[in-house]
Amino acid sequence: MSLRWHAALLDPATPGGWAVVHCQQQFLFDSNGVLFPRDWLKRLELPLLSEQGLGYFDGDAVFLFELDRPVAVPGASWQGLRQFMLHNDDRDLFRMLGYAAQIGTWATQHRFCGHCGARMQQHARERAMHCPDCGIHHYPRLSPSMIVLITRGDELLLARSPRFAPGVYSTLAGYVEPGESVEQCVEREVREEVGVSIHSPRYITSQGWPFPHSLMLGFHAEYAAGEIVPQPEEIEDARWFSIHRLPELPARQSIARYLIELYLARRLGRDDPVLPG
Ligand SMILES: NC(=O)C1=CN([C@@H]2O[C@H](COP(=O)(O)OP(=O)(O)OC[C@H]3O[C@@H](n4cnc5c(N)ncnc54)[C@H](O)[C@@H]3O)[C@@H](O)[C@H]2O)C=CC1
Ligand SMILES: [Mg+2]
Numbered sequence: 001m002s003l004r005w006h007a008a009l010l011d012p013a014t015p016g017g018w019a020v021v022h023c024q025q026q027f028l029f030d031s032n033g034v035l036f037p038r039d040w041l042k043r044l045e046l047p048l049l050s051e052q053g054l055g056y057f058d059g060d061a062v063f064l065f066e067l068d069r070p071v072a073v074p075g076a077s078w079q080g081l082r083q084f085m086l087h088n089d090d091r092d093l094f095r096m097l098g099y100a101a102q103i104g105t106w107a108t109q110h111r112f113c114g115h116c117g118a119r120m121q122q123h124a125r126e127r128a129m130h131c132p133d134c135g136i137h138h139y140p141r142l143s144p145s146m147i148v149l150i151t152r153g154d155e156l157l158l159a160r161s162p163r164f165a166p167g168v169y170s171t172l173a174g175y176v177e178p179g180e181s182v183e184q185c186v187e188r189e190v191r192e193e194v195g196v197s198i199h200s201p202r203y204i205t206s207q208g209w210p211f212p213h214s215l216m217l218g219f220h221a222e223y224a225a226g227e228i229v230p231q232p233e234e235i236e237d238a239r240w241f242s243i244h245r246l247p248e249l250p251a252r253q254s255i256a257r258y259l260i261e262l263y264l265a266r267r268l269g270r271d272d273p274v275l276p277g
């Protein structure tokens, strides 16, 4: 994996550097991209909720301006994080923006202490919000989620959520609940979402997924028994698809797509795919 982007705790009191401007999963961009000279941005008097020192991109310090609302800036426009992932092949840039979006959202949602209501402060030495009155720390929110490809020989079990783009079918996913192992989560979500049982779920790989704050833990499992019964509301349709007649699949940047392509490659004797970093 290349190292053009790496996160670091930079002090917002340090002058200069570059900044990205984020609000509600969107970033400001112009013909030069998403990085703006920070001192220039400061003069615009944007409705700033939080400023964070994010890390280094190509060796340059990068800060985040988290805004209260997506105000108009002359010569610039707003674009969603998902669009940057889908239409820009610069994975380092996407990793930086995914990190910025998660940090910005977390920082603004933790401005006040959930325990005593006092105003929280940024911790000086770690990425945490800290309550000066009762001492509580809040770290960036991260939700472990499992994602699993279920197969039966030449067939894949794929499903549609009502939130998907028309025609797209994907692997099953779901959030890990308190107290359960990821393997237990795999079994439970599969039972809830499609009603079948599986055997030998095997961990494959993981992917950070900033929509909105998931850590995807990818599995492969063999079908064991049962007829498909889609979970009302969550699953619009679920079917067995032959590896020779697949529906429209999820974005090539996703671990869902990777799990499918990996199985196809092994089954059809092709080279393994590469999961985008
Ligand atoms: N990178 C990839 O290839 C894919 C990633 N995903 C991601 O996996 C995650 C989980 O998948 P879903 O099927 O949506 O989960 P899910 O099957 O657990 O259901 C989602 C629902 O669970 C509830 N929920 C429970 N715990 C939650 C938490 N910690 N945060 C937010 N909502 C919670 C909410 O009501 C939400 O609508 C999502 O973030 C989704 O974006 C899903 C498919 C593919
Ligand atoms: Mg689900």
Ligand SMILES: [Zn+2]
Pocket (backbone or CB within 6 Å): 113, 114, 115, 116, 117, 118, 131, 132, 133, 134, 135, 136
């Ligand atoms: Zn407190």
